[in-house]
Amino acid sequence: MISRIEKCCIEKRIKMTDQRRVIARVLSEAIDHPDVEEVHRRAAEIDPRISIATVYRTVRLLEAENILKRHEFGSGRARYEEVASEHHDHLIDIESGQVIEFHSREIEELQRLIALHYGYRLVGHRLELYGVPTGGRRGGSREALTRQFKDEGSDH
Numbered sequence: 001m002i003s004r005i006e007k008c009c010i011e012k013r014i015k016m017t018d019q020r021r022v023i024a025r026v027l028s029e030a031i032d033h034p035d036v037e038e039v040h041r042r043a044a045e046i047d048p049r050i051s052i053a054t055v056y057r058t059v060r061l062l063e064a065e066n067i068l069k070r071h072e073f074g075s076g077r078a079r080y081e082e083v084a085s086e087h088h089d090h091l092i093d094i095e096s097g098q099v100i101e102f103h104s105r106e107i108e109e110l111q112r113l114i115a116l117h118y119g120y121r122l123v124g125h126r127l128e129l130y131g132v133p134t135g136g137r138r139g140g141s142r143e144a145l146t147r148q149f150k151d152e153g154s155d156h
């Protein structure tokens with residue numbers, strides 16, 4: 001089966017190699033906004049010949065083609081996710097680096113109103129919250145990384 005990112009590449013007529021296919025698959029399956037080293041680690045598990053340089057080149061290409069979105073999350077370290085995912089904002093645990101995705105209808109609306117107030121129609125935004133765990137944390141399980149932010153059927 002071909003991965004979502006590979007499909008995007010084919011649509012954009014990006015030349016696919018076996019190694020790029022593996023990297024595309026790893027990125028399509030990731031839900032944790034991995035950095036290049038992590039993508040490399042996962043890709044090399046599938047094909048040990050994949051070098052970190054190849055991963056770098058591939059993510060840069062995918063970013064330039066607007067298939068991948070790059071984040072820094074305050075760390076100065078690039079982390080990636082698919083552009084195609086639904087709009088969401090991020091809460092970053094500054095101790096563990098864990099990223100929680102959320103979506104708030106109120107925040108979306110407030111941002112729209114602020115833009116409007118200054119005479120603009122909002123076409124996009126990027127919001128990052130930084131926090132430390134309060135103690136009632138869910139722990140570092142992958143479960144906590146899944147997209148549990150969806151509110152009642154909104155689609156922006």
Ligand SMILES: [Zn+2]
Pocket residue numbers: 033081088089090101
């Ligand atoms: Zn995200």
